[in-house]
Amino acid sequence: MVGDPLTKMLEALSNEFFSQRMGGVGGGLLRDILAVSTNLPTISRMFPKDTLLWKLEMLKYAIASVNSHIYSVRAETLLLMSGRDQWLLNEEDIDRYSRTLPKCIVRKLDDNGQSPLLEEGVDLATIIKCTCFYRRGKSHDHITDYIMPTxxxxxxxxxxxxxxxxxxxxxxxxxxxxxxxxxxxxxxxxxxxxxxxxxxxxxxxxxxxxxxxxxxxxxxxxxxxxxxxxxxxxxxxxxxxxxxxxxxxxxxxxxxxxxxxxxxxxxxxxxxxxxxxxxxxxxxxxxxxxxxxxxxxxxxxxxxxxxxxxxxxxxxxxxxxxxxxxxxxxxxxxxxxxxxxxxxxxxxxxxxxxxxxxxxxxxxxxxxxxxxxxxxxxxxxxxxxxxxxxxxxxxxxxxxxxxxxxxxxxxxxxxxxxxxxxxxxxxxxxxxxxxxxxxxxxxxxxxxxx
Structure with missing residues (x-):
């Protein structure tokens, strides 16, 4: 069983994050993770107390770093969103990414879970081809960059x-x-x-x-x-x-x-x-x-x-x-x-x-x-x-x-x-x-x- 001190620490950490308005990219993900504090006995079996607190602190700094650099990203970006991911799926964050990144394409994998690239029916090479990300030159050419179907x-x-x-x-x-x-x-x-x-x-x-x-x-x-x-x-x-x-x-x-x-x-x-x-x-x-x-x-x-x-x-x-x-x-x-x-x-x-x-x-x-x-x-x-x-x-x-x-x-x-x-x-x-x-x-x- 997880004792009251850990519960209070998690609640305090959650309140600290929300008070800082972690509404940037990843904020929704953080809220989802902290929301599982209502089932702390399950978490305690997954992570020791010190490990859990360390991971949350790392996540806090990672999100802050992403938020401070996200607007400088100008590269083409492909986001794969699993429709059945019960742990990490947060459409608000995905929407925020797509609006923040200037050249972002969101691809929703409706029938996949948390590890889509390891699941049957997902071919990353096919997705790259269908989103026109594969190219030999500066921009995609539908004729010269075409690859025959496998x-x-x-x-x-x-x-x-x-x-x-x-x-x-x-x-x-x-x-x-x-x-x-x-x-x-x-x-x-x-x-x-x-x-x-x-x-x-x-x-x-x-x-x-x-x-x-x-x-x-x-x-x-x-x-x-x-x-x-x-x-x-x-x-x-x-x-x-x-x-x-x-x-x-x-x-x-x-x-x-x-x-x-x-x-x-x-x-x-x-x-x-x-x-x-x-x-x-x-x-x-x-x-x-x-x-x-x-x-x-x-x-x-x-x-x-x-x-x-x-x-x-x-x-x-x-x-x-x-x-x-x-x-x-x-x-x-x-x-x-x-x-x-x-x-x-x-x-x-x-x-x-x-x-x-x-x-x-x-x-x-x-x-x-x-x-x-x-x-x-x-x-x-x-x-x-x-x-x-x-x-x-x-x-x-x-x-x-x-x-x-x-x-x-x-x-x-x-x-x-x-x-x-x-x-x-x-x-x-x-x-x-x-x-x-x-x-x-x-x-x-x-x-x-x-």
């Missing part, structure tokens, strides 16, 4: 999207050089540079099956051109930035003509959605409609490096969900209206003065109702050659003609899939489950006749 990261991506992959049983079609349509990805070019241009489903549901299948079947690593909002380190109160990690791990790059230029120069396989957020966050009744800008520079950039352009279409979003609350509906609800307008304004501020495909696009989270999963269908058209056409495609009108041709082929791919899926006997979930139950769960499920 086997663990790839497995995690597959596991995270397992329901979508298994539930939609994607059908992948591609076109050979002679125009033959095949059920495989054989028609896709092996060597870059290649620019894939297509239609964006609601919330980008088509991304994971496509990116993972191209890597698995053809060892093609797509570098997707992504909205810059994905790369902003926004507070968790605004959005959970961890939901964007998958785009960074798989090689996403902020969309811009300069990004396309640099990726094609590196002979990469580049994924572009000219419709951007407008397609991925479309409204009710707008499924499978292309919202491309009137003009785009990707044709002339592709021709500069002789890149092949692969138009593609994808359908199936209407088979897995239904939009019940779009941006128009949300603007009629006062609380949601403010959120939509704030998110849209924030996205606009990121690319102020940019008149490209990101302009005037609502940023919102659509209200959707899931359905019993149908099936995803992908159709990659015949690659369009631009090698040797650079001089001709420098002419804006010629480049615009090719741009319209690419758009038309994407629309034809979508129209073909919408028509042909009607004859797929395995479009719905139950027939697919019965087929796999009799042929093996890893068997390829048939589809419509090509």
């Amino acid at each position: 086997r663990y990261e790839l497995k995690q991506q597959v596991d995270d999207h397992r329901f979508l992959l298994d539930g939609t049983s994607p059908v992948m079609l591609s076109t050979l050089e002679d125009g033959t349509l095949v059920r495989s990805l054989e028609g896709l070019p092996s060597e870059g540079p290649v620019l894939y241009v297509g239609y964006h489903m609601i919330l980008g549901f088509e991304l994971a099956p496509m990116v993972l299948q191209l890597m698995k079947e053809r060892n093609i690593h797509l570098r997707g051109l992504t909205h810059p909002l994905v790369f902003k380190n926004l507070p968790d109160s605004v959005v959970d930035t961890k939901m964007f990690d998958k785009y960074k791990i798989m090689g996403g790059v902020p969309v811009s003509n300069f990004s396309i230029y640099k990726l094609l120069r590196e002979k990469a396989h580049v994924l572009l959605y000219p419709g951007g957020v407008r397609e991925a966050l479309h409204r009710k009744g707008e499924a499978y409609k292309l919202f491309w800008p009137e003009r785009s520079e990707f044709v002339r950039v592709a021709s500069k490096f002789g890149a092949k352009i692969v138009p593609f279409g994808v359908v199936g979003e209407d088979d897995i969900c239904e939009i019940v609350l779009d941006s128009n509906d949300q603007r009629n609800i006062p609380i949601l209206k403010d959120l939509v307008e704030k998110a849209t304004n924030d996205a606009g501020n990121i690319r102020e003065g940019d008149e490209s495909e990101l302009g005037n696009q609502d940023i919102y989270l659509p209200g959707i109702i899931p359905k019993i999963p149908g099936r995803f269908y992908y159709y990659f058209g015949k690659p369009i050659e631009t090698a040797g056409e650079e001089k001709e495609l420098k002419d804006k009108e010629k480049a615009h003609e090719l741009y319209l041709q690419v758009k038309s082929e994407v629309e034809q791919c979508v129209a073909y899939l919408k028509m042909k899926r009607e004859s797929d006997p395995y479009r719905h979930l139950l027939p697919r489950m019965l087929y796999q139950a009799t042929h093996g769960w890893s068997s390829e499920i048939p589809t419509f006749d090509l």
